[in-house]
Structures are given as structure tokens and as C-alpha cells.
Amino acid sequence: MIEVEKHDAVWTLRLNRPDKANSLTRDMLLAVEKAAEEAERSEIAGFVLTGTGNVFSAGADLEEARAGLATDGIWERVSGRIARLPCLTLAALNGTLAGGAFGMALACDIRIAVPSAKFFYPVMKLGFLPQPSDPARMSALIGPARSKMILMASQKIDAETALSWGLVDRVVAREALADTVAELTEAACAAPAEIRKGIKQMIPG
Secondary structure (H helix, E strand, O other): OEEEEEEOOEEEEEEOOHHHOOOEOHHHHHHHHHHHHHHHHHOOOEEEEEEOOOEEEOOEOHHHHHOOHHHOOHHHHHHHHHHOOOOEEEEEEOOEEEHHHHHHHHOOOEEEEOOOOEEEOOHHHHOOOOOOOHHHHHHHHHOHHHHHHHHOOOOOEEHHHHHHHOOOOEEOOHHHHHHHHHHHHHHHHHOOHHHHHHHHHHOOO
16 A cells, blocks of 8 residues: 655655545555655655545544544654655645645655645544644744644645645646656755755755
8 A cells, every 4th residue: 555666766655545545554654654764774865755546645544543543653753754864855745635644745845736636634623633743844834823724723725725825835737746756856866865965954944
């Protein structure tokens, strides 16, 4: 359910559970964590998260969420691992981003999305706290008031709103998603590993 495609210095992790809207199980999250650990050791240039179908991820698998996954520390470990990667990290959002899956996308350096994508994180409605680092990362991108619109008022926003707020960096046609990823990772692939790491360390956040 997690596919890892390794093309030279760019690795793409694909959530492949389209029949369940790419909802995440604990085993899937562990697979993402393991792949990120391997990517750090391999000194790759780009690490890309994307999904199969029309939804990036609906968040936690409902059955596992009821059994405790919704509050499991694995979410924070995964987003922290992605955030610490010394390479360029991108979330290529092939569709809607919801719930706990926000953590992985917020941890990336760049987020691009297709026009049909929607964004919502309904923790207030569900009676859960968000992952510990998510509100700060979200607020750094879109400010505290807009973060409260999503996290406290449970507002669902569309791709154009997400772009205007700064939650995503580009909105591109679905057929242009792969080419956009290639364009954005080109310079990182051409640079030495120490330059990638050095520039990333110099940028706050």
C-alpha cells in the first residue's frame, strides 16, 4: 500500500490504497517512516509524497482510528522524520488532503496540488487534538487566524484558496504533476549533498 519509486536521486513514495481513499494504517505509516530513514542514509536529492487516484489521503483508516491510531505517536514520528530530511521534500497532492495526513504534507518543503484538491483537518469535530507539530507548521505557512479556520472552525478549503493562503505553493493540472516535480527537483539533483543540506539548514522552518 506504500510504493517507493527510486529514480536516480529522487524517490517517490506513493500511497496506493485508492479503494479506501488512501487512508493510512499504522503499517503504512511505519513504511513511510522506514523509507524516510533509508532516504536520509542514501543522501538523495528529492523525496516526494504522492498518492494513487483522486485523493491524496483521507487521513487515518477509520477502523484503526477507532482502535487508537488517531492518537498514536507514529504520526508525529513520521512528520518529524520527513521534516528532518536534508534533501528537498515535496508533497505532490494528487487530490484531497484530510486529517492526520496533513502532518506529512506540512512537514514537506514544498506542496503542489491539483485543482480539484480540498483541504480539511476536522479534529475539533472528531474530538481529537491535532498532531503536536502541525498547528505550528500550519501557522508558519498561513498565519494563526487561518490555521484556526481549519483546525477550530473545521473549514474545508479548495485548492485556489489554499494557494492564496500559502498552504500550497502551486496548483497544476493533474497531467502536469509529474513534470512539475521534475522541474522543482532539477536544481537539487545537480547540487552536491552538502550544498542541499547547507541551504536547507539556513532556511528557518
